[in-house]
Amino acid sequence: xxxxxxxxxxxxxxxxxxxxxxxxxxxxxxxxxxxxxxxxxxxxxxxxxxxxxxxxxxxxxxxxxxxxxxxxxxxxxxxxxxxxxxxxxxxxxxxxxxxxxxxxxxxxxxxxxxxxxxxxxxxxxxxxxxxxxxxxxxxxxxxxxxxxxxx
Numbered sequence: 352x353x354x355x356x357x358x359x360x361x362x363x364x365x366x367x368x369x370x371x372x373x374x375x376x377x378x379x380x381x382x383x384x385x386x387x388x389x390x391x392x393x394x395x396x397x398x399x400x401x402x403x404x405x406x407x408x409x410x411x412x413x414x415x416x417x418x419x420x421x422x423x424x425x426x427x428x429x430x431x432x433x434x435x436x437x438x439x440x441x442x443x444x445x446x447x448x449x450x451x452x453x454x455x456x457x458x459x460x461x462x463x464x465x466x467x468x469x470x471x472x473x474x475x476x477x478x479x480x481x482x483x484x485x486x487x488x489x490x491x492x493x494x495x496x497x498x499x500x501x502x
Contacts, residue, residue, distance in 0.1 A: 355384070355386070355501050357494075358442055358461075360389070360449055360461045362394045363392045363455075366394070369453040370398045375402060376490045377398065377408070377410075379402075380450075380497070385498075386403075386408065386411060388446050389426075389442070390413055390442055391413055392412075392421070395452045401425045410427045411445075412426035412430065413442045414429055414431050416435075418431065419431055436457060436460065439460050439464060443464040444464075446465075446470065448471045448472075448497045448500045449473070450494070451472055462480060462484070463480070466482045471485065471496075473485045473486075473496045474493075
């Protein structure tokens with residue numbers, strides 16, 4: 352696989368530990384050459400993009416609305432969809448592997464789409480739905496497992 356795209360999913364309201372974990376996921380993924388793809392807004396999405404940018408990586412934001420200016424400041428490539436929550440399917444479909452950091456119902460929908468499509472989902476304290484999700488003990492463990500999944 353030439354360029355790995357790691358989708359990072361989680362709450363748009365995350366702060367504290369989940370925010371810091373997502374930032375570390377983005378930093379580590381970009382440090383290994385992956386592009387980081389998120390829903391492009393705040394919380395976990397912003398943190399993952401911020402970490403990736405600080406590591407010199409590329410970020411992609413799949414936005415729910417119609418305006419590229421809605422993207423968090425760390426998104427390099429904002430993609431507007433006008434699809435609101437339905438854009439979650441595009442986040443999943445466009446990712447080679449997904450890392451879920453915490454999350455709310457939007458994250459749960461992305462996990463369900465990913466598992467239905469046979470994509471690997473790695474969880475850092477996220478929903479426990481079984482179905483082949485892989486638990487990670489830390490951001491470093493999650494990124495390592497993500498790269499193992501795309502070999």
